[in-house]
Amino acid sequence: MKTFDPQTTLELEAAAYRRLxxxxxxxxxxxxxxxxxxxxxxxxxxxxxxxxxxxxKGLTLTKDEAREIVYGEPYAEWVAKHQKEASxxxxxxxxxxxxxx
Numbered sequence: 001m002k003t004f005d006p007q008t009t010l011e012l013e014a015a016a017y018r019r020l021x022x023x024x025x026x027x028x029x030x031x032x033x034x035x036x037x038x039x040x041x042x043x044x045x046x047x048x049x050x051x052x053x054x055x056x057k058g059l060t061l062t063k064d065e066a067r068e069i070v071y072g073e074p075y076a077e078w079v080a081k082h083q084k085e086a087s088x089x090x091x092x093x094x095x096x097x098x099x100x101x
Contacts, residue, residue, distance in 0.1 A: 010041075015092055019041045020046075021046070021069075021072075024070070025071065025072045027080075028081070028082040029082075031083065031084060031086065031090075032044060032083075033090045033091070033094055034090070036094055036097075036098070037090060037093045037094055037097060040097070043067075043070050043071060044067065044070075046070045047063065047066035047067040047069065047070045047071075048063075048066070050066045050069055050070070051063065051066045054066075093099060
């Protein structure tokens with residue numbers, strides 16, 4: 001495996017995250033439940049991971065602030081514009097596949 005110095009690694013990983021974020025911002029027709037059912041994560045997971053990363057650095061970030069970083073706008077606005085009601089089949093698949101406590 002090719003390795004880079006820590007700063008270069010950080011920059012490459014950050015660039016890859018930004019590309020994923022921007023890709024998801026542009027694919028508003030892909031619903032979070034579809035992402036969860038297919039990949040096991042969604043936009044909200046990314047926001048939660050940002051909160052965790054901030055916390056690891058001693059920083060405080062609210063759920064709304066983190067979601068705005070991911071969605072590029074307030075979450076409520078994104079939901080009103082793009083989120084559709086999930087079908088019974090999608091909800092059942094989500095319940096079957098999600099991790100159990």
